[in-house]
Amino acid sequence: KKIAVLPGDGIGREIASGAAAVLQAAGKRFGHEFEIEYADIGGAAIDAHNTPLPESTLGLARNSDAVLLGAVGGPKWDNLPSAERPERGLLAIRKELGLFANLRPIPSFQKLVQSSPLKPEIAENVNMLIVRELTGGLYFGKPSERRGENNEVVVDTLQYTRAEIERIVVKAFEFAAGRGGKLTSVDKANVLESSRMWREIVNEKASDYPSVTVDHMYVDAAAMKLISSPGQFDVIVTENLFGDILSDEASMITGSLGMLPSASLSESGFGLYEPVHGSAPDIAGQNKANPLAMILSAALMLKYSFNMREEGEAIERAVQSVLNDGYCTPDLQMEGSTVVGTDKMIELVTQRVA
Amino acid sequence: KKIAVLPGDGIGREIASGAAAVLQAAGKRFGHEFEIEYADIGGAAIDAHNTPLPESTLGLARNSDAVLLGAVGGPKWDNLPSAERPERGLLAIRKELGLFANLRPIPSFQKLVQSSPLKPEIAENVNMLIVRELTGGLYFGKPSERRGENNEVVVDTLQYTRAEIERIVVKAFEFAAGRGGKLTSVDKANVLESSRMWREIVNEKASDYPSVTVDHMYVDAAAMKLISSPGQFDVIVTENLFGDILSDEASMITGSLGMLPSASLSESGFGLYEPVHGSAPDIAGQNKANPLAMILSAALMLKYSFNMREEGEAIERAVQSVLNDGYCTPDLQMEGSTVVGTDKMIELVTQRVA
Numbered sequence: 140k141k142i143a144v145l146p147g148d149g150i151g152r153e154i155a156s157g158a159a160a161v162l163q164a165a166g167k168r169f170g171h172e173f174e175i176e177y178a179d180i181g182g183a184a185i186d187a188h189n190t191p192l193p194e195s196t197l198g199l200a201r202n203s204d205a206v207l208l209g210a211v212g213g214p215k216w217d218n219l220p221s222a223e224r225p226e227r228g229l230l231a232i233r234k235e236l237g238l239f240a241n242l243r244p245i246p247s248f249q250k251l252v253q254s255s256p257l258k259p260e261i262a263e264n265v266n267m268l269i270v271r272e273l274t275g276g277l278y279f280g281k282p283s284e285r286r287g288e289n290n291e292v293v294v295d296t297l298q299y300t301r302a303e304i305e306r307i308v309v310k311a312f313e314f315a316a317g318r319g320g321k322l323t324s325v326d327k328a329n330v331l332e333s334s335r336m337w338r339e340i341v342n343e344k345a346s347d348y349p350s351v352t353v354d355h356m357y358v359d360a361a362a363m364k365l366i367s368s369p370g371q372f373d374v375i376v377t378e379n380l381f382g383d384i385l386s387d388e389a390s391m392i393t394g395s396l397g398m399l400p401s402a403s404l405s406e407s408g409f410g411l412y413e414p415v416h417g418s419a420p421d422i423a424g425q426n427k428a429n430p431l432a433m434i435l436s437a438a439l440m441l442k443y444s445f446n447m448r449e450e451g452e453a454i455e456r457a458v459q460s461v462l463n464d465g466y467c468t469p470d471l472q473m474e475g476s477t478v479v480g481t482d483k484m485i486e487l488v489t490q491r492v493a
Numbered sequence: 494k495k496i497a498v499l500p501g502d503g504i505g506r507e508i509a510s511g512a513a514a515v516l517q518a519a520g521k522r523f524g525h526e527f528e529i530e531y532a533d534i535g536g537a538a539i540d541a542h543n544t545p546l547p548e549s550t551l552g553l554a555r556n557s558d559a560v561l562l563g564a565v566g567g568p569k570w571d572n573l574p575s576a577e578r579p580e581r582g583l584l585a586i587r588k589e590l591g592l593f594a595n596l597r598p599i600p601s602f603q604k605l606v607q608s609s610p611l612k613p614e615i616a617e618n619v620n621m622l623i624v625r626e627l628t629g630g631l632y633f634g635k636p637s638e639r640r641g642e643n644n645e646v647v648v649d650t651l652q653y654t655r656a657e658i659e660r661i662v663v664k665a666f667e668f669a670a671g672r673g674g675k676l677t678s679v680d681k682a683n684v685l686e687s688s689r690m691w692r693e694i695v696n697e698k699a700s701d702y703p704s705v706t707v708d709h710m711y712v713d714a715a716a717m718k719l720i721s722s723p724g725q726f727d728v729i730v731t732e733n734l735f736g737d738i739l740s741d742e743a744s745m746i747t748g749s750l751g752m753l754p755s756a757s758l759s760e761s762g763f764g765l766y767e768p769v770h771g772s773a774p775d776i777a778g779q780n781k782a783n784p785l786a787m788i789l790s791a792a793l794m795l796k797y798s799f800n801m802r803e804e805g806e807a808i809e810r811a812v813q814s815v816l817n818d819g820y821c822t823p824d825l826q827m828e829g830s831t832v833v834g835t836d837k838m839i840e841l842v843t844q845r846v847a
């Protein structure tokens with residue numbers, strides 16, 4: 140299997156190689172050959188190639204079986220016009236590779252419940268999967284422009300086709316059928332026409348999944364419920380921007396952004412895997428970054444793109460056992476634990492995987 | 494002063510008259526004459542007049558000095574086509590009266606900190622004001638329609654004019670200058686053109702308010718920070734839909750949706766005041782509803798629209814003193830307190846105001 144690793148910027152550079160090491164250890168143990176090739180994206184690519192997503196990077200991704208991405212962005216590139224910024228690389232690769240399904244599992248980590256801003260009795264026993272549509276909506280709809288004689292009017296366009304909504308909704312139903320059997324579709328159908336179409340499609344598809352219980356929730360209500368009773372959710376499916384907001388909100392439940400992986404899949408099952416956290420320029424290069432979200436993203440890659448369930452779970456168990464043994468990085472607040480740096484954490488997990 | 498009271502639906506009907514009673518008590522004590530007239534909106538108006546916002550209601554509102562609104566909606570009207578539903582009455586009255594500035598104060602109530610889903614140390618000492626734009630964005634932008642041969646494409650439009658953004662931004666700066674001197678503007682400038690214009694305007698106006706510190710935050714980051722460190726915010730300003738989501742999320746911080754008022758102001762200072770909670774059809778008519786958000790909305794009316802600061806604060810103090818004496822409605826979880834019904838709660842507050 141060929142894997143493209145795109146470290147990106149900031150702490151992405153430190154944690155990407157760690158995840159690669161863990162993958163190699165898993166490959167060795169289970170007898171797989173992982174061919175890993177690196178390329179630039181985001182700010183690093185702007186510096187080296189004058190564009191956040193060089194053709195060569197896109198080409199490598201297309202010729203690989205999966206992509207592992209660190210994080211993009213940093214103050215160095217903050218003053219560029221928005222069309223040239225590092226995030227454009229991320230948006231472009233999602234669109235170019237047709238990565239329409241963004242999966243964000245939000246588990247609760249027993250050991251970390253104390254670091255949640257929520258009360259422990261609310262933060263524990265959370266186990267949800269947010270399925271966010273990733274290539275449509277306000278992110279890519281045209282027109283997105285200024286108008287009028289003095290450019291005094293500005294518009295953005297929230298656009299979806301029926302087919303785009305259907306494929307993400309079907310994906311979400313499939314996940315719900317394979318998990319807790321509950322799907323919450325989040326929209327703003329009391330205001331948006333796109334949400335009304337979304338709701339219709341969810342209701343249509345529901346009959347194909349009799350084992351799944353469906354309900355609809357307005358996005359404002361969902362933003363409340365995610366905090367007041369996150370344990371009620373199994374699978375949430377929603378459009379791109381709502382998913383951006385709600386999945387980041389939900390990521391706070393665990394109290395450990397540094398632990399959360401994500402997967403972005405195309406129709407063929409090809410996927411890009413990245414941690415939920417950003418490039419954290421403030422701690423970059425200081426051996427402080429938590430590599431676990433990136434390592435867990437690699438585990439998701441094995442499970443979702445390579446159908447290597449056992450191998451992926453071996454990585455997840457290794458992470459769990461390191462935490463259980465009381466090791467953590469500085470971002471995690473675990474009482475009575477040994478705080479270690481990025482390198483040491485990578486080493487600990489790699490050893491256990493091997 | 495003439496006040497239009499629109500009880501609406503569900504618990505709106507029980508709490509509206511209570512707020513009116515409290516207003517009359519304040520009027521008597523401070524020597525003001527409040528002329529109160531009732532009219533229908535939402536589901537009640539659909540039943541009586543076949544439209545969620547009858548001309549007569551709009552006329553009454555226009556001829557009044559302020560509007561006090563309960564809540565709209567309920568299962569009875571859920572199967573109507575969306576263009577005819579109770580919420581349309583709400584959207585229409587906002588638009589017709591030019592109520593562009595929605596104000597949502599989020600205080601922490603010392604007595605209620607325990608009922609927040611957040612840890613007490615995070616939920617306490619919160620004191621923010623969310624300023625939400627209310628008459629633009631995706632709520633009213635055109636086109637909002639289905640397209641293509643088989644209606645297989647759907648679009649909604651996020652539209653703003655420079656003038657619309659300017660007036661809400663200026664409003665927010667004014668509030669920030671009169672409060673903690675900190676303004677957080679929330680947008681998605683890494684994706685939306687409208688957000689980039691929004692950000693430019695905030696930066697332009699900043700120079701008129703040298704006493705205010707401004708920062709910009711992406712909406713996804715704001716959704717995280719509202720939970721992880723809500724105490725960092727003073728005034729937040731944002732566009733309509735982001736404001737809808739974030740203000741509902743923030744309303745959970747206090748742990749008491751039943752305590753939160755809101756104000757929606759026009760350029761002239763005319764305002765509509767309503768509790769943040771909805772019509773709660775499940776508890777309607779059972780003397781269980783918490784009337785305090787509605788009563789506190791009346792207090793905001795006195796302060797913002799009638800310039801009666803002392804009178805408004807007298808109501809706020811009355812509410813505070815009833816809570817301090819250990820009375821609460823069933824929705825509030827206060828240890829060792831006496832649970833009372835809607836009527837009794839209204840009576841307690843009215844007595845103390847008088």
Ligand SMILES: CC(C)[C@H](C(=O)O)[C@@H](O)C(=O)O
Nearest residue numbers: 226227229230383683684713
């Ligand atoms: C960087 C930004 C454009 C991106 C998004 O909004 O999709 C990020 O927030 C994410 O969720 O991956």
Ligand SMILES: CC(C)[C@H](C(=O)O)[C@@H](O)C(=O)O
Nearest residue numbers: 329330359580581583584737
């Ligand atoms: C009922 C609905 C249309 C409304 C809105 O989205 O504005 C409500 O959520 C609110 O915040 O007042």
